[in-house]
Amino acid sequence: MLDRVSYHACIRYLERVLRLPVAEWLRGREHLNEKLRAEHCCACAGVPVAAVRQTILCPAVIRIILSDFDSVAVKFDGWVYIIRRGIVCTILTERMHDERTGRARPLKDFGRMEGRRNMAKTHRRMKARDRSRDRLEGAN
Numbered sequence: 054m055l056d057r058v059s060y061h062a063c064i065r066y067l068e069r070v071l072r073l074p075v076a077e078w079l080r081g082r083e084h085l086n087e088k089l090r091a092e093h094c095c096a097c098a099g100v101p102v103a104a105v106r107q108t109i110l111c112p113a114v115i116r117i118i119l120s121d122f123d124s125v126a127v128k129f130d131g132w133v134y135i136i137r138r139g140i141v142c143t144i145l146t147e148r149m150h151d152e153r154t155g156r157a158r159p160l161k162d163f164g165r166m167e168g169r170r171n172m173a174k175t176h177r178r179m180k181a182r183d184r185s186r187d188r189l190e191g192a193n
Contacts, residue, residue: 054118055103055107057110057141058106058109058140058141059141059142059143060087060088061087061091061142061143062141062143062144063091063094063105063106064079064091064094065144066105066108066109066144067095067105069144070132070144071098073097075094078094078097079094091105109134109141111130113127113129114127114129114134118140121139122136123137123138124136128150131147132144132145132146132147133145133147133149
C-alpha cells in the first residue's frame with residue numbers, strides 16, 4: 054500500500070505539514086529525480102521515507118484509494134490530499150485548494166435540522182412557483 058503515495062507527496066508532507074525547510078535542502082539538487090529528492094529530504098529530516106508514506110495513508114485516504122475513483126481531493130485534519138488514479142500525488146493546505154478551485158470561501162456545513170429546514174423552504178418556493186405558472190397558462 055505504501056506504493057500508493059508518490060515521492061512528491063512525501064516532499065510536500067515534509068514541507069507543508071511538518072513545516073520543514075525543504076526548499077533549502079533541495080537547493081542545488083534540481084537535477085535529481087523525485088525519488089532521490091524525497092530520500093534526501095527524509096534523510097535531512099531524520100525519518101525514513103516509508104514512515105512518511107505510512108503517515109500520509111490515514112484511514113480516509115485509504116478508503117478513497119480503495120474506492121478506485123479517478124481524481125479526488127480528500128480534506129482531512131486541515132490538509133487536502135489530492136488522489137489521482139489511486140495514488141496520492143500531492144498535499145495542499147485548505148487555502149491553497151480553495152484558491153485553485155476558485156472558491157472564495159469554504160462551503161458551509163449544515164446540521165441535519167438546518168438542512169431539513171432549507172429543503173422544506175426550497176420545496177415551498179418551488180410549489181408556489183409551479184402554482185403561479187399554472188395560473189398564467191390557464192389564463193391564456
